[in-house]
Amino acid sequence: MRLAVLFTLCLLLGSAARAETVRFSDHQENIVFTARGQDIEISGDHGNILISGSAHRVTVAGHHHNVVLEDAAEIVLDGHHIDLTIARVGAIILNGHHNDLVVTDCQPAVTDRGDYNDVVSGLGTVPSDGPGDGVSVDPGNVHSGAGAPLTLSGTGRTETLNVDGQDVVVEGSDNRFTLLGRPTSVTVIGALNHVDIEETGAIVIEGALNVVTYKLGSPRIEKTGIDNKVNGL
Numbered sequence: 001m002r003l004a005v006l007f008t009l010c011l012l013l014g015s016a017a018r019a020e021t022v023r024f025s026d027h028q029e030n031i032v033f034t035a036r037g038q039d040i041e042i043s044g045d046h047g048n049i050l051i052s053g054s055a056h057r058v059t060v061a062g063h064h065h066n067v068v069l070e071d072a073a074e075i076v077l078d079g080h081h082i083d084l085t086i087a088r089v090g091a092i093i094l095n096g097h098h099n100d101l102v103v104t105d106c107q108p109a110v111t112d113r114g115d116y117n118d119v120v121s122g123l124g125t126v127p128s129d130g131p132g133d134g135v136s137v138d139p140g141n142v143h144s145g146a147g148a149p150l151t152l153s154g155t156g157r158t159e160t161l162n163v164d165g166q167d168v169v170v171e172g173s174d175n176r177f178t179l180l181g182r183p184t185s186v187t188v189i190g191a192l193n194h195v196d197i198e199e200t201g202a203i204v205i206e207g208a209l210n211v212v213t214y215k216l217g218s219p220r221i222e223k224t225g226i227d228n229k230v231n232g233l
Contacts, residue, residue, distance in 0.1 A: 024049065025062075030226050035072075042067065043079075048208050048225040060084065066191045066207035066225065075108075077101075077117070083173045083190040083207065092119065100155045102174040102192070120156040120174070149187070152177055170195055188212055188228075203230055 024031055025043040033040075035055035042049060043061040051058075054071040061078040069075075069086040077084070080096040087105045097115040107121045149167035152159075157175045164181025170188045178196045179186065185202040188195055188210050197203070199216035208226040215233045223230055 030224075032226060035070075048206070050208050050226045066189070068191050068208050068226075075101075077114075080114075083171070085173045085191045094119075100153075100172045100190075102155050104174075118155055149185075186212070205230055 021039040021041060022033070023041045024047065026047070027044050028046045029044065029048075031047060031049045033049070033051050035051050035053040037054060037056055039056050040051065040058045041061075042059065042065060045062045045064055047062070047065045049065060049067045051068070052070045055069065056072065057074045057076065058069060058072045059076040059078060060067060060082055063079050064081045065079065065083070067082065067084040069084070071088045072086060073089070074091045074093070075084070075086065075089050076093045076095065077099050078095045080098050082096070082099045084099070085102040085104070089103060089106065089108045091109045092101065092111070094110065094112045094114045094117045097117065099114070099117045101117070101119045103119065103121045110119055149169045150163060151169045151171060152161070152175070153171040155172050155174055157177070160178040160180065162180045163183045166183050168179060168183045168186045170177060170186070170190070170193055172190050172193070174192045176194045180198055182199045183197070184200070185204065186195065186197055186200050187204040187206075189206050191208045191210065193210045195210075195212045197212065197214040200214060200219050202220040203212055203214065204222045205212050205228045206225045207228065210225070210228045211231070212229070213231045213233060221230050
């Protein structure tokens with residue numbers, strides 16, 4: 001009888017542990033976490049979040065987060081301007097807007113109820129279902145205004161550009177840019193971006209798992225976020 005009670009108690013405790021929800025909500029926080037089947041909720045803004053292991057449902061609210069995940073059953077994006085990269089996920093629900101997602105090892109089911117969201121899969125275009133603008137593979141964006149920096153955004157792009165004399169901002173996920181000339185400064189935001197620079201006066205690198213390489217000069221370097229690298233040749 002005692003063994004049966006202990007066994008039942010262990011089962012209940014195990015179920016409670018699996019049902020626990022992990023919440024991250026601070027402003028500009030750098031987070032490294034190993035998931036073990038939990039639900040995860042991310043709010044706040046400008047977080048750099050690296051999650052290994054296997055999560056159940058991951059919900060991302062707030063804005064301007066850089067999120068890198070290994071595995072999840074489901075992703076729900078309620079926020080906006082979120083760069084998210086994940087290896088494996090079963091389903092993605094997009095309720096927010098202007099979010100960029102890269103899925104490297106699978107082709108999940110996607111429901112898009114928001115606007116201007118992009119999902120790129122390593123296995124090809126991801127079909128979507130829902131009343132929003134749909135999910136597309138964005139060929140990339142290059143935009144700037146008078147006095148504004150040149151912004152390179154999108155997901156999964158490989159491109160070479162001449163940006164001599166300009167301030168450059170690289171956004172999004174899993175992009176590979178080669179910048180020719182001597183840009184005044186280069187700021188890299190997002191996740192898993194690779195940027196090769198001939199020469200620049202300043203490099204600012206944020207987000208997670210970005211790599212910047214420069215060939216010439218001794219630029220001023222500001223590096224924050226998670227596992228970002230700046231290399232000089």
